Amino acid sequence: MHEQMPAPVAITEIVEETPSIRTFVFDREIAARPGQFVMVWVPGVDEVPMALSSPSSITVQKVGDATAALFAMHEGDLIGVRGPYGNGFTVSGRTLAIGGGVGVSPLLPLVTTGQADTFLLGARTASELLFADRIREAATLMVATDDGTAGHHGFVTQLISRVDLADFAQICVCGPEVMMAAVLAILDREGCAERGRFSLHRYMKCGVGVCGSCCTDPHGLRVCRDGPVFSGDILLGSEFGRYARDATGSRHRV
Amino acid sequence: MHEQMPAPVAITEIVEETPSIRTFVFDREIAARPGQFVMVWVPGVDEVPMALSSPSSITVQKVGDATAALFAMHEGDLIGVRGPYGNGFTVSGRTLAIGGGVGVSPLLPLVTTGQADTFLLGARTASELLFADRIREAATLMVATDDGTAGHHGFVTQLISRVDLADFAQICVCGPEVMMAAVLAILDREGCAERGRFSLHRYMKCGVGVCGSCCTDPHGLRVCRDGPVFSGDILLGSEFGRYARDATGSRHRV
């Protein structure tokens, strides 16, 4: 147990990525593996988990108190970060990445380090497609939008039939849980669930594997420490895609 | 601050060195410089400073409660030791050692590591001469007894005139404070006080330089941490040879 107080960082740049998503760049580089996250302290409000979209940035969708408070911040403002935490993605061989919504954020470091070969990118609508340009530079990009304003008209899961899963040593996935559960169902059907790498979201309070708020059924795996990335075979038959616990520990359907 | 709990050691051998002095050998080697000491915990009684006479022994004169309790112990009994503490003797070049009574103990490691060339050894009477045989094996030994039962009849300080002080890079001294003060006076007269290395005794409670009970005037030097070995020039004009403090911190003539 060495000291891990939140490191104060100043916001140096705020990038409007989509109408609902912003990247906050800060003045410190955090050495991390793709898919690792930090606990972001928004002073006076809350502390929430956020994937690192680069060694010195998080990319955030406004969904509630803490994220709204972040959106109200300016360059020069201070926040605290502790981490990096979690296992992150470990890849070898060819990688297929599948991302939806702000879930693309933890996948971006795979792209920027040249570890993603093909990327299936989904969003509600064209303007919400996250990091499309940066992905296109480094990987084969395929796009889907729910409303058909860009790429395939429909869910990103439907793009999977257009690639040959046998081509990839692993399939790294992050996005809304229903989307990820649909991907897992496909991989399972194709007999390659164990090659899926799913980055989970669960309510996190400590981030370091102690408090128990992110534990999942049936193995008691901690998303913050044993995850957030789990291979598909471990998730089969689990709570994944079915329910999750809230801040009180009560279960809710996802 | 790393953990320094007293290490439990078992007494493996008790050697009767003289009628009043015994060596307690224990089952652990403590890497130390000659002249360093340990705090010896005699369970249920007290904890007292004792020089290491070897990496795995202390050599003790019975003078009061704790030492009497030690003398009542048997092989197999457990005591605690923490340390090594203090600076010890650092020597280079030829060394003259001058020891009186049980004060020979911290000087013995100099002898056994071949770092003492000439040794002036004093005691009250022949039977109280400590480690004479072991010193004779490794250094030129000269002896004095107060009652003349061995060697020079008189004080060990009187042997100094028989050696050429100029021959020695340092003069390492340990014994009763009056004896050491007499040595310092001689060295001072000969203009070589700074080559004297005196191992002091002061009342010690913590052994690690925190409590202040062993602090000396006028520099506030801590015998347990800045010492116990001080060079003669630092001691000139100090409390050394004049007074010392007891357990309450009150001064008493030595």
Next chain:
Amino acid sequence: MVTLYPGPVEVGGIRLRNHLLLAAGILGTTGASLARILASGAGGVVTKSIGPSPKEGHPGPCLIVVDGGIINAMGLPNPSAAFTEELAALQGEPVVVSIFGGTPEEFRTVAGWFAGRASGLELNLSCPHAEGYGAAIGSDPALVEECTRAAASYGVPTWVKLTPNVANIGEIGAAAERGGATAVVAVNTVKAMRISTALRRPVLGNRFGGLSGKAIFPVAVRCVYDLYEACSIPVIGCGGISTADNVVELMMAGASAVEIGSAVIDDIDVFSAIAKDLYGPDGVDAQEIVGCAHA
């Protein structure tokens, strides 16, 4: 180091697989997580503290890792009565349900939900960072006695967990014993706080929190030692344990069993790691060492 003879033990009316329990609030939110810790070598587990109504807990940060310890101010998040569902899969296992309330009546209510559904209850009269709960009650001997009596009224094994943040923990332990506790557990966290000098504000969302982990081990030894003299019911030691030697030390101070929490941060398999060092076929009976440092 002295080793203990392995095998089940009974402490304060509860049968455990060994002397090592998971402490309350550590990975204790879900049944699956409790089962995981049991499977990895714990002799018993204590759940997250459950109270009279669902709580989300304090805003974050809820926990900071400091040199030699953890400071937390979770704020007792819990699903309240719904927690019974988590226990379903743990029937027959050595599970102690930690409960809290703001009054003796609330303790009685919550105890009623779990009495008979688990091996026993542990009363959290010691959480230092939840207004009106925990230590707010646990530093008043009369209230401790009343709350204990209310929960113990169901006749199930009732442990009472104490706060070290009092002038005289023995007095509080004695009050719990009078109230009918079958064991006392010591200690909960030590009141503590850190401030971010860069952000110029307390780090924890709740400002105050409680220190656990290695830093408080000497405090735990002291409290267990005091309670062993003040009480005639068993004492269960907790606070900063991370090695088998720590367990032996707390036992010599007077603990009949121990709870381990923060050490899972370094190794979630700390229970099997400690058990491996602590137990051996040539080990002595724990009775031989419990409280032996008082001789």
Next chain:
Amino acid sequence: MVTLYPGPVEVGGIRLRNHLLLAAGILGTTGASLARILASGAGGVVTKSIGPSPKEGHPGPCLIVVDGGIINAMGLPNPSAAFTEELAALQGEPVVVSIFGGTPEEFRTVAGWFAGRASGLELNLSCPHAEGYGAAIGSDPALVEECTRAAASYGVPTWVKLTPNVANIGEIGAAAERGGATAVVAVNTVKAMRISTALRRPVLGNRFGGLSGKAIFPVAVRCVYDLYEACSIPVIGCGGISTADNVVELMMAGASAVEIGSAVIDDIDVFSAIAKDLYGPDGVDAQEIVGCAHA
């Protein structure tokens, strides 16, 4: 890190060379040793606690070094009135004499010996390991008030040092203030104990002792924060400080100055080392940060 503008400060009626004092009982037995610490950069020094009659202190071991801290049970060794001699060479220096007693009358007696012979007094109402002294008194608000009043009757600056081993330190600080304290000092050591598992007995001769050093820093922050809200006299922070950032953190919690003790074990020149980091020509006035974490 924020730096402070260097220069003398006045806290609780005592003029100091900077904000960093040597804590009581650390190298405070002799005048020469106090002078050495002043020469090496301390802004002031507090002496060993002096009582109504000479005491040898507890049998050893009196001190053990543990992970992140020190546990001591010195037992208040002191030469009593004879200590005045040690002060002779320190006239005009920023020296605070720590005193203790078992009753208000004893406090009055001892205070009388030193009133006017030093910059001020610090009342040790907090030593956790001396029967009938220190914390035994310091956890009772009425006694704290009376003892403070007795010592403060000489009209010299009177600081009162508090124990963290109470349920509500703010209440004790308020009592000291009512009694006429010009500042409160927090904290003394945290009650603690270690047992040798090999020897099967407590290590300290006195069995119990008090924990100091880094391990208690979060406890000190918490206590200073509480006292800053409970008192209107200045708070002096103490406990586990080893860096300039620690000093700033305690100041933000509410400390107007700090005392440093155990850190001398790693570096006897810790005062100059911290001062070097803490002060700078572009530094702010300490007033700007004292208590700022309460905003």
